[in-house]
Amino acid sequence: MDDRHEPQPSSRDASTDHDVHELIRRRWSPLAFSSQPVADRDLRSVLEAARWGPSCFNEQPWRYIVARREQEAEFARMLSCLVEKNQRWAQAAPVLMLSVARLAFAANDRPNRHALHDVGLATAQLSLQAAALGLGVHQMAGFSPDRARELYAIPDSFEPVAAIALGYPGAPDQLPEDLRARDRGARIRHPQAEFVFAGTWDTPLS
Amino acid sequence: MDDRHEPQPSSRDASTDHDVHELIRRRWSPLAFSSQPVADRDLRSVLEAARWGPSCFNEQPWRYIVARREQEAEFARMLSCLVEKNQRWAQAAPVLMLSVARLAFAANDRPNRHALHDVGLATAQLSLQAAALGLGVHQMAGFSPDRARELYAIPDSFEPVAAIALGYPGAPDQLPEDLRARDRGARIRHPQAEFVFAGTWDTPLS
Numbered sequence: 001m002d003d004r005h006e007p008q009p010s011s012r013d014a015s016t017d018h019d020v021h022e023l024i025r026r027r028w029s030p031l032a033f034s035s036q037p038v039a040d041r042d043l044r045s046v047l048e049a050a051r052w053g054p055s056c057f058n059e060q061p062w063r064y065i066v067a068r069r070e071q072e073a074e075f076a077r078m079l080s081c082l083v084e085k086n087q088r089w090a091q092a093a094p095v096l097m098l099s100v101a102r103l104a105f106a107a108n109d110r111p112n113r114h115a116l117h118d119v120g121l122a123t124a125q126l127s128l129q130a131a132a133l134g135l136g137v138h139q140m141a142g143f144s145p146d147r148a149r150e151l152y153a154i155p156d157s158f159e160p161v162a163a164i165a166l167g168y169p170g171a172p173d174q175l176p177e178d179l180r181a182r183d184r185g186a187r188i189r190h191p192q193a194e195f196v197f198a199g200t201w202d203t204p205l206s
Numbered sequence: 207m208d209d210r211h212e213p214q215p216s217s218r219d220a221s222t223d224h225d226v227h228e229l230i231r232r233r234w235s236p237l238a239f240s241s242q243p244v245a246d247r248d249l250r251s252v253l254e255a256a257r258w259g260p261s262c263f264n265e266q267p268w269r270y271i272v273a274r275r276e277q278e279a280e281f282a283r284m285l286s287c288l289v290e291k292n293q294r295w296a297q298a299a300p301v302l303m304l305s306v307a308r309l310a311f312a313a314n315d316r317p318n319r320h321a322l323h324d325v326g327l328a329t330a331q332l333s334l335q336a337a338a339l340g341l342g343v344h345q346m347a348g349f350s351p352d353r354a355r356e357l358y359a360i361p362d363s364f365e366p367v368a369a370i371a372l373g374y375p376g377a378p379d380q381l382p383e384d385l386r387a388r389d390r391g392a393r394i395r396h397p398q399a400e401f402v403f404a405g406t407w408d409t410p411l412s
Binding site for chain 2: 014016017018019020021023024025027029041044045047048049051052053054056057058060062063064065066067074113114116117118119120121122123124125127128129132139141152153154155161162188189190192195196197198199200201205
């Protein structure tokens with residue numbers, strides 16, 4: 001068995017109220033990235049996981065634009081799309097990506113209400129494949145879709161969705177001081193009673 | 207080890223071009239469901255996986271309304287939200303759900319551009335947890351959001367996103383004849399060169 005796939009219990013594991021698969025328990029969004037590069041085959045595996053996501057009418061509305069640190073100018077270009085607050089930590093990640101959604105169905109050009117939703121489905125698979133390889137993914141809403149559109153000539157029929165940092169989690173002490181606590185802060189979620197309903201709205205499933 | 211977690215190679219496994227974790231390879235969207243009920247603890251695990259999804263500002267905009275076959279009237283009510291074409295097969299599933307998105311941030315009521323995207327992230331985790339338990343998830347765009355809103359008193363600030371069938375995959379010969387081929391048809395996806403770009407739009411990552 002490939003030892004990269006072995007579960008590594010970590011203080012970042014989710015404190016679940018019910019059993020979940022270790023891949024889901026282990027996934028989290030690091031702010032601190034190590035300088036270790038991501039191997040080509042691992043980057044392809046992560047994107048392959050996105051490829052096999054489900055989508056409405058199998059439209060596969062997701063696109064990913066990738067910039068690797070090794071290509072310095074390309075990396076700097078993508079980094080420049082992020083808000084300054086995110087640049088501060090994401091500049092250390094070995095890979096940056098942008099997810100992009102095709103807003104209409106290819107077959108008939110009608111609006112796809114599920115375009116962003118289905119990009120979410122694909123990116124979740126990407127993130128869990130990253131977790132399987134010991135990698136971390138941190139998605140950001142804090143970037144400029146307009147700048148991304150201009151820099152990458154993204155057509156009007158597509159919408160830039162999220163910026164994505166990918167790499168091996170690093171030591172929080174490499175982060176600017178004000179970000180360290182955020183990297184290691186408690187992971188919290190609403191209990192199921194607040195979002196799982198039955199019968200009618202706001203009535204918890206019993 | 208719980209034998210429900212053992213990989214079961216199947217003809218439905220994705221034919222990937224690059225290695226992916228077996229959970230991602232095994233996930234598919236069955237049309238045929240067995241009558242075997244879903245245990246309470248498994249349903250909770252599946253929803254717990256959604257709970258631990260990432261989201262913009264940790265907003266967790268996802269809500270799920272659940273109807274179990276055992277509660278016949280409730281089940282029929284949710285089934286009535288589906289378009290007839292989907293009712294034909296989804297009526298056999300032991301669990302139906304609706305995913306719903308909160309469209310604005312709770313903190314400041316500003317529009318959340320990533321609301322549906324983040325529901326997708328959560329539902330992908332739900333689907334992979336289902337796969338880990340040998341269950342299948344089939345999401346549907348084919349339902350009436352208006353009817354769902356009315357039946358479940360879904361507030362205007364939320365949007366019904368997708369209907370979800372959950373259960374153990376069943377034998378395709380229990381399906382209406384015209385649906386059998388669809389349940390077992392080839393699983394196809396665009397190659398990475400069509401959705402993974404670098405440098406500029408439509409230029410494949412090399």
